[in-house]
Each structure stands twice: as C-alpha cells, then as structure tokens.
Amino acid sequence: MNIGYEAKRVFHNKTGLGNYSRDSIRILATYFPDHTYFLYNPKKSKENLFKYKNERVVEKLPSTAFYKRFYNIWRQKGILNDLKKDQIQLFHGLSGELPNGLKRNGIKSVVTIHDLIFVRYPELYSFFDRKIHFYKFKKAAEQADLVIAISEQTKNDIIEFLKIPEQKIKVIYQGCQDVFKQSYSEEKKSTVKAKYSLPNQFILNVGTIEARKNALIIVKAIKETKTPLVLIGKETDYTKQIHDYIQENNLQDYVYFLKNVSSEELAIIYQLASIFVYPSIFEGFGIPIIEALFSKTPVITTNSGVFPEAGGPDSIYINPYQAEEISTKIKWLLDHPKEAEEISNKGLQYAAMFTDEAIANALMNCYKSLF
Incomplete structure (x- = not known):
C-alpha cells in the first residue's frame, strides 16, 4: 500500500x-x-x-x-x-x-x-x-x-x-520516543547530573511552563518540604508568576529551570528523578506521564480528565489546585521508598500498552x- x-x-x-x-x-x-x-x-x-x-x-x-x-x-x-x-x-x-x-x-x-x-x-x-x-x-x-x-x-x-x-x-x-525506554549507565547519569548541577534527590516536571500546565502549584507544594524541583520546558509569560513566588518565599535554591536539554539528557533526568509531578489542568493525553512510566519514576498527577488513562491504576492522583495535598503525597513517596519502587514497577507494566x-x-x- x-x-x-x-x-x-x-x-x-x-x-x-x-x-x-x-x-x-x-x-x-x-x-x-x-x-x-x-x-x-x-x-x-x-x-x-x-x-x-x-x-x-x-x-x-x-x-x-x-x-x-x-x-x-x-x-x-x-x-x-x-x-x-x-x-x-x-x-x-x-x-x-x-x-x-x-x-x-x-x-x-x-x-x-x-x-x-x-x-x-x-x-x-x-x-x-x-x-x-x-x-x-x-x-x-x-x-x-x-x-x-x-x-x-x-x-x-x-x-x-x-x-x-x-x-x-x-x-x-x-x-513516546524510544530514548525514554533505554537504560543508561551510571557514568552517563553522573555526567548529566554534573552538567546541570542536579541534587541527589529531586522532583521533576516536564512541559511548556504555562498556566494550563500548572507548575506553580508544585512550587507551592515544596515550600514546606524544601524538596528540590526541576522544571524543564519552554517558558511563557506565566513563568514570571513562578519566579515571583520563588523570590517572595526564598526558594531560589530549590527550583531549577533547565533549557536546551537533549532528548537523551531528558531521558536520563527522568531516571535520576525521585518523583514526577504533573498537576496539569487539561491535556489531550499527557506524553510526559508515559515518559515517566517508562523511566520507572513514580508519578503524581491530576485525578480527572485524561490523566488516569495515561497514568494507569497505580500512579498517585491529586486535586491539581491543592498544594497541601500534593505536598503530602510527595512526602509519603519520599518516606516510603519500598512502596515508591512498587509503584514504579507497576507503572512500567502498565506502559506496555504504549x-x-x-x-x-x-x-x-x-x-x-x-x-
């Protein structure tokens, strides 16, 4: 044909x-x-x-x-x-x-x-x-x-x-791209970690930094936990709200904005991340969730719309407007590494349909x- x-x-x-x-x-x-x-x-x-x-x-x-x-x-x-x-x-x-x-x-x-x-x-x-x-x-x-x-x-x-x-x-x-389904050596991971000065433990969010993607709520969620957050995506006017909140709450040392990251580097950063948090308000699908599942990184995402379709039965779901709820789920995953690993493994199994x-x-x- x-x-x-x-x-x-x-x-x-x-x-x-x-x-x-x-x-x-x-x-x-x-x-x-x-x-x-x-x-x-x-x-x-x-x-x-x-x-x-x-x-x-x-x-x-x-x-x-x-x-x-x-x-x-x-x-x-x-x-x-x-x-x-x-x-x-x-x-x-x-x-x-x-x-x-x-x-x-x-x-x-x-x-x-x-x-x-x-x-x-x-x-x-x-x-x-x-x-x-x-x-x-x-x-x-x-x-x-x-x-x-x-x-x-x-x-x-x-x-x-x-x-x-x-x-x-x-x-x-x-x-998602094949690059997210690969395993990377500790040497490559160390190189990427050093290049972007990444901390040992961090939360990751990937996607255009715009109002609909709702990254500001993650910054609000880490205000108490002080868990480092890495944001990767094209910046828009909405990003100014995030920078203003960071300044007002002295979070400059806890939020990393990364640009010009290659696909392979992004895949490695997914694998380095402790948790992937995606509190988007609305998507047609949500490819970053699939990328995180293939990377064996536990996912916290929105509890309505398409997100349960993308995240599957074992991801953690939150109200995307509730910073305190997101903060609680982040703390729970960080405090329960065994359960977090189980969530990651089940997420990878669910990703087989993609x-x-x-x-x-x-x-x-x-x-x-x-x-």
Whole structure:
C-alpha cells in the first residue's frame, strides 16, 4: 500500500505534534516494512528533525515554482496532483488537517485529533485562533473516513463539540520516543547530573511552563518540604508568576529551570528523578506521564480528565489546585521508598500498552479497516 502523510510537523515541529508524527511513521515503517510511506513536506526544513533512514519512507516537496512559493495552497489543494501521481491509496492527516478532494479522487483518509483544548479553555486562545482551529478540525473530521483520537477524553470531546458519530472514531494512544525506554549507565547519569548541577534527590516536571500546565502549584507544594524541583520546558509569560513566588518565599535554591536539554539528557533526568509531578489542568493525553512510566519514576498527577488513562491504576492522583495535598503525597513517596519502587514497577507494566508494537498494530488495523 502507498500511504501518504501530511508531514509539516514531522520536519518542522520539535515538540508534541512533531514527536507524534515522527514516531507514528517510524514505528509503522519498522513493523510494516512492505508498505511505502510518503511524507508530504510543504517546504525544506532548516534542521534535520527526522533522522530515520528507510528506503520505503520518502519525503515529498512541492515540485513547481508556484507551489514552492505558495506552499500553504499546495498543502490544501495542489498536493492532490502529487498524491495521484504517487498512487496514494490512503492519506493520514497526523495533526487535525486534511487536503481538499481526497474522497472524490478515491483516496481513503484518516485524521488524528489530539485535543480540543481551544474549546474547553477558550481564554488560552485568541478569538481568531479558536475560529480557525474549530473550522479546520471539524472539516477534517467530517471529511475523513476515520478519526483517530489519542484518548477517550479526546474522543468524548470530538463527539460533544464536533458532533462526529462515535462509530467513526477510534482511540489509539500515543507512545513516546524510544530514548525514554533505554537504560543508561551510571557514568552517563553522573555526567548529566554534573552538567546541570542536579541534587541527589529531586522532583521533576516536564512541559511548556504555562498556566494550563500548572507548575506553580508544585512550587507551592515544596515550600514546606524544601524538596528540590526541576522544571524543564519552554517558558511563557506565566513563568514570571513562578519566579515571583520563588523570590517572595526564598526558594531560589530549590527550583531549577533547565533549557536546551537533549532528548537523551531528558531521558536520563527522568531516571535520576525521585518523583514526577504533573498537576496539569487539561491535556489531550499527557506524553510526559508515559515518559515517566517508562523511566520507572513514580508519578503524581491530576485525578480527572485524561490523566488516569495515561497514568494507569497505580500512579498517585491529586486535586491539581491543592498544594497541601500534593505536598503530602510527595512526602509519603519520599518516606516510603519500598512502596515508591512498587509503584514504579507497576507503572512500567502498565506502559506496555504504549509500546511501539502495540501502537503500530493499532494504526495499521485502522488503515486496513477502510479497504
């Protein structure tokens, strides 16, 4: 089968949507090498983000001077000529978008929708962005032969807000990069620990430092315990609230902000961490939780929404607005290393449902169900 992908984020996005796109193609090409995977990239990338080498994975760029210049028009319309020329039988929009005209050209289509946060939390988005996102996602979901939701939470939101029939939606969980599933030597761990001046015991939080991710509540939780906290993620205006709280409460020696951490270094930091705390208010899924489970780091996360789906039955769940409750759970885990280890081991067992093989099989079964 010749399978096409809307691959803008494969080549141009370093974070969540890019990782999902790259991992999906990598694992499909690994477990199903008899198919050919065409990656339709609207423009050349400045940095090589997709380093997976396989002769059955083919990058495709706009071929005419007009579409090279007006690549967004190519993504929506001009791409159809390339899809027909490449004899694409199925096209997968990996991040909520599909080009026009697939159905009338006999090309089956799948679209992945990651979340509808812009509907649930409109205050986080401009009026214009909300309208564009809603139009784009609803149109793609209606046009697609099948919609993939990355969680039951997202599936329910697609049904409620986009009015898509339940039978048209399939839940396929996300995995995480292979780097988080590796074991690292004590020498490598010591090198990373020294490079970032990390303490022997610390709490970890990973993700964009923005209001929805709610990192300030962790800083409030460690005010009494004085357990060091490491925050890794892109900073936003919200970060100023965290810095102000740190200054007001003399916590400068207890909160570490790390930037420009490589994937391998991040994986090692997960393994060095005592606890992973993720009190996010809302997510489509919550990949950092999966990364922590594979790293055998006990997880404390939000008790509602998608988080119990991602964390499984043995993670610890809290009210994300209650700093005292988070503080109590942190203390309990640090004071009960045996129980913390058991939670870690059970978390790793639960993570088996997010392995590459399980996800590859689920995606390919979706594709085959359309023929």
